Amino acid sequence: MQQVRTIDIDINGEDYVRRPLDMEAAAREAGPVAWTESNGGHWMVSRHAAVIEGLRDADTYSTEKFLDENGQLAGGIMIPTVPFYRYLPNESDPPAWNGFRKSIAGHLSPGSVERLQPVIDQYTAEVIDEMIELGEADFVMQVGSPVTAKVTLHLLGLPTEDWKFYAKPIHLLFADGASAGPGVAAIQERLSSTITERRAAPQRGMIDDLIATELDYGPMSDEDVKDLVFDVMVGGFDTVAGLMAGSLQWLQDKPDLKTRLLEDDEFLQTATEEFLRYISPAVGLSRTATTDYPIADQQMHKGDRMYFMYRSANWDPAEFDEPETMRLDRRPNRHVAFGAGIHRCVGSNLARSIFQTVLRQFLTRVTDYEVVDFEQYKMTNNNAGFARMIMRYTPGTRIDSSAR
């Protein structure tokens, strides 16, 4: 029997907020998997091989919330457990997961995303039009978030002009969790009333397809539809915006690479994967062990909480040569920026397409941007990104995409 490796890291603590990469390096140093007593006690799965191994077999872990022996809500994908809402399909286990995942996967498949490409092009052009004459803008809330939100709302079949109503609270949820409450509650209410209306009078959108979905045990409930739609929004909006912002910040003083990204499709593809690896918008998510099973040389026990560290895995020198160096032609690049196992990001195809479209249109139209100020999220153990990223640039001209 191996000794239990331990490490003293509080993933919600000040140190982790200030020096996350150092803390993740320390976790990897302690071993592939180590136990911390902080936050009620949980495993930290920090090395690449251990993350893959631990998430490979869906029977060994659960993401559902449950009441523990003291009647307290436990489990779920965050540490500590978040009581207010359920993410779907993220916080469901097979067999229920099968139906939930299937109900959204088709809308986000490579084929569906390809058909959506003209819409992505259009919203990107439109959003850049709105900021290009200004000379200064917050890339996150004036480009990254609105493009992603509008495309997602279009796909869902919700009014795209309401993008701010949804995108601002979701941005706050990541950027400054404490102040997001009222806006998120308003989204939940709006979704509930919209679902009631659309069940009575269906239109043509993903939300209508979800409402009409028959699961193995009966029709999809309104609550399920709300939780699925909310997860699509939270999973998509700021993660993609943060990826874009981080990439453009890194590229700002590299004109040769910018040119190559515009001209070379294959380079754009490998670069996208490298930006995903390096920036890792999804820092990590949690699971609960459903059985006793080993990950690397440590023994999980049924009921143990496990924090799977995607960014740490993506910066593991055992998997990636010089992980702290951005190499836009890196391959193979087995990053786990989208997670791993059955809950791996279902929107990855859409995320890649939106990212690549915005990157190219932005680099083409805003050629001399400079990041003059930026602020990273305060909350860091689930997502990495930017509260804001102010760019200054020579004002350009609209291409009047509003005449659609």
Add this chain to the structure above:
Amino acid sequence: MKVSIDPKYCVGHGMCHLNAPDVFGLDDDGHGVALEGEIPSALRESARLGSESCPQQAISIEE
């Protein structure tokens, strides 16, 4: 050489297709589909790269 993808582990990262499009396609859900039968020698290196790029280690190669 033969290549196969274990559907139990493939979750649609799409990295095989990205790295070796001539050996791995994607189905409608974005799950990998490997070239059937004997892999021509000209594609073997590509097949290895595609297989190594799978974060799920779902692809096996039979030499």
